Amino acid sequence: MKNYKPFSILLSCLIFFSCSSSQASKSEATSEFHEDKVITKIAFGSCSNPRAYKRSKGQSHALFNTVVDKQADVFVFLGDNIYGDTEDMLVFKKKYQALEDIKSFRHMRDNTQIIATWDDHDFGVNDGGNTYPKRKESQQLFLDFFKDPADSPRRQRPGIYTSYTFGKLGQRCQIIVLDTRYFRDMLPRAKGPKKEGTVGWYEPTKDTSKTLLGDAQWKWLEQELQVPADVRIIASSIQMLSYEKGMENWGNVPHEQKRFFDLLKKYNCQNTVAISGDVHFSELSKKDIGGYPFYDMTSSGITNTSKNWAVAPNSFRIGKPSWERNAGMVEIDWSKKSLRVGSFDINGKPLIQHTIPFEELTFK
Numbered sequence: 001m002k003n004y005k006p007f008s009i010l011l012s013c014l015i016f017f018s019c020s021s022s023q024a025s026k027s028e029a030t031s032e033f034h035e036d037k038v039i040t041k042i043a044f045g046s047c048s049n050p051r052a053y054k055r056s057k058g059q060s061h062a063l064f065n066t067v068v069d070k071q072a073d074v075f076v077f078l079g080d081n082i083y084g085d086t087e088d089m090l091v092f093k094k095k096y097q098a099l100e101d102i103k104s105f106r107h108m109r110d111n112t113q114i115i116a117t118w119d120d121h122d123f124g125v126n127d128g129g130n131t132y133p134k135r136k137e138s139q140q141l142f143l144d145f146f147k148d149p150a151d152s153p154r155r156q157r158p159g160i161y162t163s164y165t166f167g168k169l170g171q172r173c174q175i176i177v178l179d180t181r182y183f184r185d186m187l188p189r190a191k192g193p194k195k196e197g198t199v200g201w202y203e204p205t206k207d208t209s210k211t212l213l214g215d216a217q218w219k220w221l222e223q224e225l226q227v228p229a230d231v232r233i234i235a236s237s238i239q240m241l242s243y244e245k246g247m248e249n250w251g252n253v254p255h256e257q258k259r260f261f262d263l264l265k266k267y268n269c270q271n272t273v274a275i276s277g278d279v280h281f282s283e284l285s286k287k288d289i290g291g292y293p294f295y296d297m298t299s300s301g302i303t304n305t306s307k308n309w310a311v312a313p314n315s316f317r318i319g320k321p322s323w324e325r326n327a328g329m330v331e332i333d334w335s336k337k338s339l340r341v342g343s344f345d346i347n348g349k350p351l352i353q354h355t356i357p358f359e360e361l362t363f364k
């Protein structure tokens with residue numbers, strides 16, 4: 001059952017008592033709280049093109065059935081959930097309808113709580129950011145499609161960032177869902193051919209005026225990171241660590257990436273991992289961010305994958321990438337106090353799997 005208001009009050013109280021210098025008003029608290037639902041299986045995925053459905057005679061989105069078979073508690077749709085790519089809202093709406101028309105999507109929605117954010121294509125434009133002229137209208141379509149309740153905080157402000165908190169303290173998992181598009185400044189693409197070894201055109205910028213999340217979302221995120229939780233999952237449409245491929249990622253705006261890591265340290269956010277999508281393959285990345293091993297589990301390719309992009313360089317990669325169509329999973333073992341992160345194929349077979357004890361996920 002969805003319940004915003006009591007948790008908004010609770011969050012305001014927690015922040016009031018834990019941080020007297022930055023008291024939050026009730027309106028700034030935007031979480032959805034499911035206290036009685038302890039979760040252990042968080043599935044996720046991205047890059048689902050409904051156009052593939054007819055061509056594949058219904059097989060293109062079979063991973064949604066696999067998510068149900070795995071009895072996931074939630075499925076986090078990490079973006080490129082459809083390929084809107086238009087400023088015509090009637091066309092956009094038809095493209096959402098094409099996802100609705102997919103039987104396996106409806107099967108997953110009927111059986112698994114769906115949490116969603118967007119990436120560029122379902123925001124509305126390839127590699128898009130704050131210059132996309134229809135972002136307000138696109139937000140409306142998104143919230144309507146994913147049936148955000150009428151009193152959802154996401155309907156009352158720009159951007160679709162939000163958070164979900166499950167379970168009582170001791171077994172509490174918070175999923176922080178970021179919006180990496182609505183406020184993002186446009187980054188210049190390098191001119192000319194791609195650099196050797198890269199598969200995209202972007203490079204880390206030195207311009208520290210460029211933002212990825214925008215002021216309001218940063219302020220909100222800082223509050224969210226102070227909410228007590230035993231496991232915290234950061235859902236980002238784009239990869240948070242890998243940066244050498246020239247694709248869109250947090251590494252393109254290193255000052256924003258550092259700001260995020262500094263916040264984790266400031267609030268001693270243990271047992272925190274990222275999940276990401278966008279890139280059309282699956283890989284696990286890990287980086288020491290100053291005494292803390294930060295993991296980013298990427299799953300991309302419900303319908304579309306690319307071997308070329310998968311094998312491009314990533315010095316933070318652990319093990320091998322996979323370019324099978326895949327969905328991701330974070331499994332929490334509350335009794336053994338560990339996380340298992342990975343991805344799996346249409347048959348449910350693991351492609352990537354890595355266990356991380358809670359004791360590793362602390363600031364040293």
Ligand SMILES: [Fe+2]
Binds near residue numbers: 080119120121278279
């Ligand atoms: Fe994308």
